[in-house]
Structures are given as structure tokens and as C-alpha cells.
Amino acid sequence: MFLLPGEQIKQELQNVSIGIKTHRPSTAPKEAAAAHTARSSSGYGSGARTADRISGTAQKTSSAFGELLSLDKHNFWVNFKQFRYIPLLDDIVLGIVKGKGKETYKVDIGAPSYAIINYLDFPTATKRNRVSLNVGDVILAQVVEDAPHAEAVISCKTEAVKGMGLLKGGAALKVGILQSRKYLLNPPALNVSATSLFSMNGYAWISPATQENIQAIMSLV
DSSP states (O other): OEEOTTOBOOSOOSEEOTTEEEEOOTTSOOOEEEOOOOOOTTSOOOOOOGGGOOOTTSEEEESSSEEEEESSSSEEEEEOOOSSOOOOTTOEEEEEEEEEOSSEEEEEOSSSSOEEEETTOSTTOOSSSOOOOOTTOEEEEEEEEOOTTSOOEEESOSOSSTTOEEEOSSEEEEOOHHHHHHHHHSOOOOSSSOEEEEOSSSEEEEESOOHHHHHHHHTTO
16 A cells, blocks of 8 residues: 555554654643654664654654555554665664674665674574674574664574574675665565575665576665
């Protein structure tokens, strides 16, 4: 279902997020608040800061032109053209390692600032056996902290989806937030022998990264 800015959403939505504005009932304070949604049970979703959760009884209107989407029929957002990714709790993201610290890696997930991930936040990592990443490596992770005015924290140990951690034998492509979320819900049929992944933060992963496979992904956007 496509919505216009200001259009009221008549169906009952449990949790809402990007592109949806909520208006509290008359028994509550009258100020409107932007809501953010919890992740879907399938592992993908536009997550919510705990303090931002709003009752499903509040009136909801669209704040942008776009398609109303849901992964699990409980968590909804309006998919519209965004130029900047803002990390939200439980989002599944593709990130590119940009630096190493004493205990963490700096990861570019397309947000205003780099996210961080602890050396131990990988499926097989232990204090004695840390995962060694290099600058430029690509990882599939989940946002586990999204506090305002702070670096987002991501993890590959949540088991939200299969294959979390270091990705090998392919390439990350910037395809845009609108398109990556669209194909996250409805994976495209590619006429090539390749494995593709889509994320909430505007990136796609293609493996193997042949010219033919890259062109197949980019032709979608």
C-alpha cells in the first residue's frame, strides 16, 4: 500500500518506525512523536530505541510518500527515498571495516559516524581466539545499540540471520536505502549464478564479484 504525506493509516499497527508519525490519544499528552519499530522476528527490521516505543493505539499518519512495508505483520515502516542512513536498533547491516582499535573495529555502515564492533562480537570469537579483520573487509551484522549522539554498536553474534560475520569472495555495492529494503523483502530473481544479500542500510552483497554479477545487481537500481 502506497501512502501520501499526512495520510492517516487506518489499519492497526503494533510497532512503527521510519516515515510514520504517531499522535497520542486525547487521554495522553497531545504532542506528536516519531516512532521507531522493533525488529522483525525474521531478523530484519527497522529497530527502535526503547525510549521511543509508542503504544499501538496511537493515531498514525505517513510523514513521507512511500510504500507501507512489514516483515512480520507487527513492525511497519514507510519505504521512501532516504539519502542518509540512521542506525536503528536491530537493523541488519552490511559494513566495511575502516580501522582497528584496542578492543574494537571501526565499521562504515553508511551512517553519519562509524559504528563499532567488539573483537569478541563474532560467532566463533573468544578471548584467546579473536577474529582478525583487515581494513576493507565486509561484515554482515546487527545494530545492538543506537543511543542518540553516540556511535552505533553492532554485533555479529546475535544469530539474527544466517551467515553473520565476515563475508568472503564477493563485494559490497551501494544500491540505495529505498532499493536495498525493497529487495530485502522481495529478493530479486537474478539471471546469473550468484549469491546476493540486501540490508537495511543501503548496501547489497554479491558473490562472486564478477563484472556480470555486479551489472546484474546495479541494473536493479
